[in-house]
Amino acid sequence: MxxxxxxxxxxxxxxxxxxxxxxxxxxxxxxxxxxxxxxxxxxxxxxxxxxxxxxxxxxxxxxxxxxxxxxxxxxxxxxxxxxxxxxxxxxxxxxxxxxxxxxxxxxxxxxxxxxxxxxxxxxxxxxxxxxxxxxxxxxxxxxxVFAEEYRTKPGRAVTLVNCNAEKGGRVLEVLARRMPDTEFLAVRGAYGEQILPDLPNVEVVEHVDGAEMRERVFARTRVLLMPSSYESWGRVGVEALASGIPVVAHPTPGLCESLGEAGVFVDRNDVDGYEAVLRKLATPAEYRLAAKRARARSAELDxxxxxxxxxxxxxxxxx
The missing domain is CATH 3.40.50.2000 (Glycogen Phosphorylase B;)
Known part of the structure; x- marks a missing residue:
């Protein structure tokens, strides 16, 4: 095998x-x-x-x-x-x-x-x-995804895991420039040319093994970005749901199926839309509602x- x-x-x-x-x-x-x-x-x-x-x-x-x-x-x-x-x-x-x-x-x-x-x-x-x-x-x-292995208290950053262009590295870069007061986390991926902005509000994290995602990524993440051009399912998004972390994603068929009603879907070419969603999720009431949907979807995916x-x-x- x-x-x-x-x-x-x-x-x-x-x-x-x-x-x-x-x-x-x-x-x-x-x-x-x-x-x-x-x-x-x-x-x-x-x-x-x-x-x-x-x-x-x-x-x-x-x-x-x-x-x-x-x-x-x-x-x-x-x-x-x-x-x-x-x-x-x-x-x-x-x-x-x-x-x-x-x-x-x-x-x-x-x-x-x-x-x-x-x-x-x-x-x-x-x-x-x-x-x-x-x-x-x-x-x-x-x-x-065994939710108990990923569940943690969310952090403060807007995070992208694997920063190549197809996963949304350019989207992260533009958002970070537009939102200088927002903390971003750029996790280096295992493949593809990585787009890692050299900006004061962007922290680059080296490639993270799956067993360390809870402590090194999700414990520091408030919102997960998935503006991917292709995802057959989107495992990292489901991992984030376990902690009630909202996922803002491009509507690929796989992400629509995996995230379900918990997903916040924005076309990857609509950076204005991503910015608007992130600013909306900065309000406590909107975030609580999105987090509740995330935890409910995580339970459905047992x-x-x-x-x-x-x-x-x-x-x-x-x-």
Missing amino acids: PPEHNAGAEHMLVSMLRPLVERGHDVQVWLSRYGSAHEPYTYRGVRVVPLEARLDFATVVRRADVLVSHLECVPSTSALARGYGKLVVVVCHNTHSATFRHMAAGGTALAVYNSLWMEREAELFFAEYPKSVRPDSSLIVRPP PAADLAAWCDAVESLAR
């Missing part, structure tokens, strides 16, 4: 694997990119095997009951699975054509989509393919039912 080093995708996959460990299963993650680790280690109950360990993945495949793969690892993992007669589960994090095309090679026992709209996009894609190459079955597992269905599905394949 070799994942790509993508923060959102990696968090989703680990969150899905943890319940399988809790049910007593032997779960291993084999990394597909070089990193700093050279020896296998355990992360939240999951055994992680770095690429540098130079161990034999094919031997593990031969012994496995079920393989789980995602992103660019799907073609190679599926090929190994076909060779050894193993079942493959593909976890889909986006609606890019490659995500669905990799499954169209056939042999996918279960496709896991992170949202209803992604499932609909997949249905449209596979409508042009013969039934024989489509996934045998599908399941929706919304990226699991991952227990999704994860139970996921574990049942994997166990049924293993049997």
